[in-house]
Each structure stands twice: as structure tokens, then as C-alpha cells.
Amino acid sequence: MSTPTGTTGTTGTTATTGPAALDPADYRRREESVTMSAEPAGMGETRELLTLNFGPHHPATHGVLRLIATLEGEVVRDIKPIIGYVHTGIEKTAEEKSYWKVIPVIERMDYLSYYFNAMAFCGAVETLLELEVPPRAQYLRVIHLELNRIMSHLVWLGTSALDLGAMSMFWYCFRERETILDLFEMSSGQRMHTRYIQVGGVFEDIPVGFAHKVQKFVDEMPRRADQYADLLAKNEILLQRLSGTCPVDKETLLGLGVTGPLLRAAGVPWDLRKAAPYSSYDHFDFKVPIGTEGDNYDRFRVRHAEFYESSKIVEQALGGLPEGPYITPDRKVALPPRHELATSMEALIHHFKLVTEGFRVPAGEAYYPIESPRGELGCFVRSDGSSKPARVHMRDPSFINLQSTAPMVKNAYIADLIASLAMIDPILGGVDR
């Protein structure tokens, strides 16, 4: 770990003063020292700061986040996240690929919300193309997006509860996750990174039997969520770990640009599905769950309540699924149906152009924000008129939300740091891209 190099050089007498007893300027001066330092604090006691390195390989960091925490006893005095350990260069790679080949790459950014990544990118490109998406495609997108939201929250709940010691939650959550992944596999052929959403609509219409299976799932999901609440929400250990720990007020969160369940837990009903509806979200009746305290327990409850709301949206979208095409009939953008290639020369030419060069997008810029499981996921696309984007940038909510770690865990116990990190739910693939 670290060698004691302070003025006294001993680790014997650790001051157990509370958070309020420390002078901030004094603390800042001693914080500069990387190793453990000990200073006299009067009455024969010393204060010590220990710099502790978490990660990048640590099971509680939910990926490869690295945190440098300055501790005084068990209290976190300062924290610095270090990111970039899964930097993949996705934004740069996207510039080298034609628009429709960008989708699989961009899906792998925030790897728990792949439908959302594809949706944000396709939405931005559709804005540039001024393309109308058929209503059936919009509804199919909503069904998959909301299933993905449930899936993402399930992984969050399973792993976070594991961090807090509730091991069995992991098995329950992953059981439901497998059910959702089976649905994804049924509609697209892949469990993860499905590339289902594409420019102009979706890749394929849903297969026979899919609607029935989805209906069965959304009938069951609220009951499952009730069971999770029975296990967790009144569990004394969980309440002690979450309730009242690490609250952050909404002004601080808004100042940092934090969105999603973290902001809603602080009492701000900001949800882009309501604030700026896209993909016909305004057709559905759902509530935006918000918290009151802004502590870890509210963050847990807000995400948990979204299980019910997302199930409701899927059910409504399934019930009101309009007939019609699942992708835009614009042959300049969408591939022609396979059977047309045998009979129509024009279809063959379109197919050839799309597969070799891809479609061209008029020059311009577009920013398309959507509500991902973690907050505002925006995709910025600049086009120079060619078939490849000049710039693709993602405003990833994990990256922005990670900023709230420091105000959250300052002067909190180190055990609360683990709980807070779980409740922030950062996906490092999205942070580093």
C-alpha cells in the first residue's frame, strides 16, 4: 500500500474526529501528499490522510473505473475518478464507415443499452435526412427500447444488490434478463448488440409469436418487481446502507448536467420521453417516478419504479401496434425487399448502391437526445454531404453522471462510496467510448 512518511511517521494514533472537525484549507494542503501523512491535531492526537487506489480492476467499480480516494479513517475526503481504461475509439471509427455501418459500432458504446445507442444515432441521421419513420417502426422501436430499459435496470439491480450483500438478487434479476434477451434474439437473432434499429425504421418486422411472448413477459414483470421490492425495499440491511446516505440536492446535480434516475431521485421530473417526446412516446400513458430526498434509497426506488412504467409502455405499444411498413419505403435509404431484386432492375441498382457506397446525407448537423436508462443520451452527427459522417459524438449520460461521484461521497463513509457507485450505475463502455 503506502509507506508512512508523515511528520510523526507512526500510524498508531488515528484521530476519530467527525467530518465537521476538519478545516477545509488545512485539509487541502495535506491532501496534496500522495502517501499517508500524519499531523498533530492537538491533545496529543494526529490526523491522517490515506490515499487509496480503487481499480481499474475492482469488483465494485462496475467495469474498469479507477478511483483515487483520500480517506481520513473511514471517511472519504476526496475522490478523483480516472477514466479511459476501455477507450475504444468508437467515435473515430464511426467516421470511417458509411452511415449504416456505423450502427453496429455505436451500439457497443454503452453496452447495456444498445438499442438506445442505435436509436440516438439513427434519430440524428433521420433528422439530417428529414426522413419520416413509419408509425409501426416507431412503435416497434418503443417496445424494444423499453424492454432494453428493463434489461439494463435488471443488470443494475442484480450487480448493485450483489455489492450490498444481497446475493440472491443477482440470480433473480438475471433470470428475467435472460427472458428479455430471448425476446431480443427472437426479433433480431442476437442477444446483445442486435442492430435492430436502423435508419428509417427497424431491421425486420417482428416474427410470429413475438407479441404473445412479450405480452407474457410484461404481464409477469410487475409481479417480479413486487418480489424484488419484498426482498429489498424493506430489508433492514439495505435500508441502513441506502437510506439517507450520500444525498445530493438538485441544484448541484443540475449544475453538473446530471440527468436520468439520479436527477429524478432528487425530485426533478425531467424525462425526455415526456419533455421532448420522440418515436411517438407521447401516445403512451406513463408516469415519471421521482424521489424526494435524493439519497441512495431514492435512486434505488426510482429505478425500481421504472420497471412498472416501462412494462406499461411496452404493453400499450403492443396493444396499439399499427399496421403498415416497418421501414421507410424510401429506397434511397432502406434496402429493397429481397424478392424485388429478382424482378426489378431499379431495386437491384438501389441495393448495389446502398451496400457498396451507402446512402448520402445532406450536409448539416443534428443533435438527437433520447432518454436512456442512465439519462440523456444524445447523438451529434455532422455530415459533409458524403456517405460517411464527418463527426459522430455521443453525449453519454454515464460520463456526465460520473461527475456527481465527488459531491455525493465527500465526507461519507467508504462503505457508502461503494453503495453510491452502484446507484450511479456508470457503464464504463459509455464513459470511455
Added chain:
Amino acid sequence: MELKREVLASQPQSADPAAGPATSLFQPTHGGPLASADFRSRQLLARDMLRGELEGEALDRYVEQSVMTTTVEKAVSWAMGNSIYPLTFGLACCAIEMMSIVAARLDIARFGFEAFRASPRQADLIILAGRVSIKMAPVIRRIYDQMLEPKFAISMGACCSSMGVFNNYALVPSDKFLPVDVHVPGCPPRPEALMHGILRLREKIQRHEREGWRERYDALGTEEILTTGDTAGA
């Protein structure tokens, strides 16, 4: 190294042990049908042995039937292959699929690999689940070096093996810095595929297929062992 030891087997065997080292210890032994009378007589024999009533020639015959020989190497590699502790180590998308092999549907506990260890010093197997960036590669190599022998590495997913769909400036294939024993293809591989990879690794361990990877990657004897004078780099 033909060091022979006698290892107590759980099931009696009728083959003559003097004919050479028996090789069937680690094969499935639940094949042949047993006559119930034969079974009963052997039960009684075992009871007599435990009571100490078996003596002389009868005892010799009993020992000959119940004891089989194998080599230490074989016994050790059998045990080693069945008690792998993987490291809790995730990088990206594949880590989520890696988690789901522990979950109820696939339940890796069936094969005895469910004890995921958070510390590399307690783990035998590192599953590189996800994309390895240039910044992460030295960290991974260090974690690998911190693992104690015997240790194994599985490269899960396309990114980790060949940089996958990205294939750009930021990534490194794991073969460049680590002796990987098994590659599992897919983007991400299904949990079943990873399961197959782990079982293949078990097979490799039990069959001693080492292929000289360690020597090639200069990865023998690289464990970090702290001496008393050097505690700063822990």
C-alpha cells in the same frame, strides 16, 4: 517422470493392477451394470474390512480390487481442471455475458467454476471479457503476473482476440501481451460459448496440452512476490 503412487479410488475395480498403471480412474466409471448380488457381496466385504475382520489372503485380494494406481501428475491435473477459480474481471460487453454464466440458466456451479475471486492472488483463471485498450493492457498483464501458478487465460470475444469490429488505434489484441489458452469467438459470445471455452480449458489442463505458450510469452515465473524491503509497489 514416472513417479507412481497409489491413490484410493472410490469404486472397486476388477482389473488386475499389476498389469500396469490403470488409466481409467478419471474416465466415467458409471458404465457397467452391476448384478445386485455382486454388489451386496462387495458391501459385506467392505463392512468386514472396516471392522478389521478381513485378514491374510482375503485382505490382499480386497486391497488389489479397491486400489488403483495412477501417476501424481494425472491426479493433480484432474483435480486442477475441476477446481478453477476464475477472477472477477470484466472489461466491456462480454463481462455481462460472463456474469450470466454464473446465473441460473447456465449455472457454472455445475462444473465447479462458480467461485469467482476478486483478488488475482486467489484466482487461477483470468477471463478477458471485453475490449482491451492500450491503457488497460499493462494493467491486465500485471494482474496476470500477480496470479499464482498454475494460471490460465481465456480471451472472450472478438475484440479481445482480434480487435473485433473496431480494429483501430485504441485496442490491443490480447495475444500481444498475454499467453492466452483458449479464445472464445463471438461479439459477444453467447454464455454457452464461454461455457464451452471453459470446458475446453478443463480438457486442456487434464490432458497437459500446454503448447509452450508460457515460454513463448516469457510468462513463466513472473509472479510478483513482495520481499520485505520492497513494500511500496504493492
